[in-house]
Amino acid sequence: MACLFRVPAEVVKQRTQASHFKSSLEAFKFLLKDQNNEGLIRGFYRGWNTTILREIPFTSIQYPLYEFLKKKWAFYEENNKISPLQGATCGSIAGGTAAALTTPLDVLKTRIMLHKERIGLVALTKNLIKEEGFKSLLNGMVPRILWISAGGFIYLGMYETVHFILTERNEINKKLQ
Structure with a gap:
């Protein structure tokens, strides 16, 4: 259950740390706008299975x-x-x-x-x-x-x-x- 919240936070954090985003809010807005064609859920929950596999x-x-x-x-x-x-x-x-x-x-x-x-x-x-x-x-x-x-x-x-x-x-x- 914790991963329901942890994974989206991790995705935003990772994208902020490793990309051109100036802030976590900017990365969050980017994922919300679905500019990467993944879809809202897929964008925020990328790495879900691997996170569970780690947890x-x-x-x-x-x-x-x-x-x-x-x-x-x-x-x-x-x-x-x-x-x-x-x-x-x-x-x-x-x-x-x-x-x-x-x-x-x-x-x-x-x-x-x-x-x-x-x-x-x-x-x-x-x-x-x-x-x-x-x-x-x-x-x-x-x-x-x-x-x-x-x-x-x-x-x-x-x-x-x-x-x-x-x-x-x-x-x-x-x-x-």
């Missing part, structure tokens, strides 16, 4: 790894609980790992969004490896890892903080009853 393995790696790291860390803690900061650290490591492993899919998603004509994933992958080498599938890996690690730290750290506060509040209420 499923990303999420399938990130969240189980996050839970695994929390359980391992909690095992070594006195009360078998981790702090919100420790949870945020687990979220950062899990996000960074998932980002690294799914970078080739992210590269392909970006190339499809930016390709002048519609192109299939298999054809794009073959062309990319043939013309630029396999290493091109790893372009942008370090910034992606850093960005998603920071996001995992903040997002899952906030989750852990709220969870901690609500759990503590619940335990206090039980003691008062």
